[in-house]
């Protein structure tokens with residue numbers, strides 16, 4: 001069944017470059033409603049917890065260092081078929097492979113500093129949203 005919520009982060013490279021507003025504009029214009037949002041900065045330890053699924057990957061230490069290197073924006077988004085539609089909007093992990101017009105194609109700097117995160121399943125969207133936001137910090 002199609003979900004109606006997903007979770008995103010505007011990553012340190014995009015935040016630092018001043019692209020948060022342009023990215024949020026693309027997200028809203030694609031029909032996503034913001035249910036919760038905050039600017040924050042991860043510690044390396046928290047980044048490690050968020051990406052624990054990648055703990056065995058060779059890029060894990062770099063990823064944790066990068067994700068804690070500066071501020072991010074975390075948000076829960078709502079739309080019919082949210083997880084799948086948002087993955088289409090952001091494009092492939094590696095911007096070199098991302099389709100024209102996708103957020104990563106436009107804003108990502110590299111396969112690691114790839115501008116945005118998007119949950120890959122309904123289950124992970126719920127887990128990742130709960131990582132950042134309690135129930136009373138969400139609209140509706």
Ligand code: GDP
Pocket residue numbers: 059062063092093111112113114117118120
């Ligand atoms: P996503 O679901 O498209 O974000 O991709 P993954 O879940 O596979 O990877 C999580 C994040 O790790 C990516 O968004 C990148 O920031 C980073 N990453 C993925 N693959 C690589 C890689 O090969 N090298 C490096 N340095 N970072 C990577």
